[in-house]
Amino acid sequence: MYQSPRRLCSALLQRDAPGLCRPPGPRPRLRSPPPATAPRPASPRLLAAASAARGVARCCFRTVYSMGNGTSRLYSALAKTLNSSAASQHPEYLVAPDPEHLEPIDPKELLEECRAVLHTRPPRFQRDFVDLRADCPSSHHPPIRVMQWNILAQALGEGKDNFVQCPIEALKWEERKCLILEEILAYQPDILCLQEVDHYFDTFHPLLSRLGYQGTFFPKPWSPCLDVEHNNGPDGCALFFLQNRFKLVNSANIRLTAMTLKTNQVAIAQTLECKESSRQLCIAVTHLKARTGWERFRSAQGCDLLQNLQNITQGAKIPLIVCGDFNAEPTEEVYKHFASSSLNLNSAYKLLSADGQSEPPYTTWKIRTSGECRHTLDYIWYSKHALSVCSALDLLTEEQIGPNRLPSFNYPSDHLSLVCDFSFNEEP
Numbered sequence: 001m002y003q004s005p006r007r008l009c010s011a012l013l014q015r016d017a018p019g020l021c022r023p024p025g026p027r028p029r030l031r032s033p034p035p036a037t038a039p040r041p042a043s044p045r046l047l048a049a050a051s052a053a054r055g056v057a058r059c060c061f062r063t064v065y066s067m068g069n070g071t072s073r074l075y076s077a078l079a080k081t082l083n084s085s086a087a088s089q090h091p092e093y094l095v096a097p098d099p100e101h102l103e104p105i106d107p108k109e110l111l112e113e114c115r116a117v118l119h120t121r122p123p124r125f126q127r128d129f130v131d132l133r134a135d136c137p138s139s140h141h142p143p144i145r146v147m148q149w150n151i152l153a154q155a156l157g158e159g160k161d162n163f164v165q166c167p168i169e170a171l172k173w174e175e176r177k178c179l180i181l182e183e184i185l186a187y188q189p190d191i192l193c194l195q196e197v198d199h200y201f202d203t204f205h206p207l208l209s210r211l212g213y214q215g216t217f218f219p220k221p222w223s224p225c226l227d228v229e230h231n232n233g234p235d236g237c238a239l240f241f242l243q244n245r246f247k248l249v250n251s252a253n254i255r256l257t258a259m260t261l262k263t264n265q266v267a268i269a270q271t272l273e274c275k276e277s278s279r280q281l282c283i284a285v286t287h288l289k290a291r292t293g294w295e296r297f298r299s300a301q302g303c304d305l306l307q308n309l310q311n312i313t314q315g316a317k318i319p320l321i322v323c324g325d326f327n328a329e330p331t332e333e334v335y336k337h338f339a340s341s342s343l344n345l346n347s348a349y350k351l352l353s354a355d356g357q358s359e360p361p362y363t364t365w366k367i368r369t370s371g372e373c374r375h376t377l378d379y380i381w382y383s384k385h386a387l388s389v390c391s392a393l394d395l396l397t398e399e400q401i402g403p404n405r406l407p408s409f410n411y412p413s414d415h416l417s418l419v420c421d422f423s424f425n426e427e428p
């Protein structure tokens with residue numbers, strides 16, 4: 001059954017998740033390392049934050065989530081879902097705390113909280129940024145860091161995905177959410193694009209709001225999560241940006257069509273204004289239909305998304321970044337549509353290859369009952385004339401991923417996060 005936001009929010013910063021798993025080990029330093037990594041007693045500040053979270057949880061039932069221009073569309077899309085789907089039994093996921101009532105959190109403090117919960121887990125994987133500055137014009141503005149990640153819906157991971165080599169304990173939400181947060185906090189993206197989010201209102205929205213992000217969530221109309229017992233509501237795409245770097249200009253929640261039919265897949269597209277440079281940027285996140293046999297369907301969804309993005313970017317006038325789990329290898333038609341679109345897009349992770357022309361060998365790697373699945377499905381597309389990639393986060397090696405593949409005690413999703421730093425090119 002769906003768990004109430006009250007129960008989940010009160011557990012948000014819980015420190016004493018039972019020790020599971022593997023022997024303790026040192027956890028490597030991150031980009032902005034906190035002073036201590038060992039478990040320690042809760043600081044008064046975190047106790048205050050936990051108490052604020054409980055306060056927030058109390059208002060979960062009465063405060064309707066409100067966020068910028070996308071609110072009415074989001075609400076109406078959700079209301080439609082409620083009218084017509086299994087979600088109607090569980091209307092609580094519609095509501096979330098009002099971000100104005102949330103106390104800011106120091107990311108280092110939250111990272112320490114996460115590490116304390118994870119103290120019995122093996123060390124976090126080390127991944128390095130590859131410097132691509134030859135491709136990057138010098139700029140006095142800091143680069144824009146974009147993170148793309150299918151975080152694995154909790155309900156799907158536990159109830160549908162059949163990761164046969166992943167122990168069920170590795171999927172426990174109270175610890176897995178800390179691994180996800182740790183990954184986000186390690187890279188501190190300015191823009192965060194997520195798929196398979198089924199803990200938006202009780203986890204990611206309240207916490208990331210307190211870290212300074214503005215967020216939008218668009219659930220799938222018929223999320224397969226709703227078929228799983230003890231689900232936490234539908235999964236969907238979520239888009240977050242740092243409010244101190246960007247102002248929201250407009251926002252569109254898009255239900256993708258294929259051959260004129262509405263589908264179960266969605267996208268969010270937002271136009272942001274960069275506060276330092278006053279330049280605009282369109283950012284989109286999507287998750288296309290999964291599984292073999294659906295290649296033409298994905299291709300049609302991709303065409304629909306491209307058409308929407310043509311309109312939103314005013315015919316490619318506004319620089320564009322599209323993040324997604326496309327569920328398609330580079331050989332598929334939908335990939336080719338994006339690569340040859342009049343939006344002039346390039347796939348950022350190709351720049352990690354020696355010739356700049358090849359996608360990485362995998363972005364997801366798991367073992368299901370059907371066997372091992374190693375695929376390149378996730379991409380960060382960008383307007384190649386307007387933007388440059390300054391650096392990209394390298395993928396995990398096969399050795400790091402290990403023989404049981406993903407997800408694992410070390411890594412919370414079957415998909416790897418992709419992270420790139422972008423800068424604007426000079427305007428012509």
Ligand SMILES: NC(=O)C1=CN([C@@H]2O[C@H](COP(=O)(O)OP(=O)(O)OC[C@H]3O[C@@H](n4cnc5c(N)ncnc54)[C@H](OP(=O)(O)O)[C@@H]3O)[C@@H](O)[C@H]2O)C=CC1
Pocket residue numbers: 086150156160161162196220222223224225227264265288289290291325327368
């Ligand atoms: N009640 C109803 O009337 C309806 C219910 N539904 C529900 O929605 C589901 C289909 O939704 P749809 O959005 O099209 O789903 P998709 O086919 O796109 O897949 C949904 C999820 O399943 C994961 N997945 C991919 N391959 C496999 C696999 N081999 N085994 C297990 N999981 C996999 C995907 O993860 P990833 O992207 O990471 O690969 C994805 O997140 C139906 O199965 C049903 O549960 C849909 C319509 C109507």
Ligand SMILES: [Mg+2]
Pocket residue numbers: 150152153156196
């Ligand atoms: Mg999945």
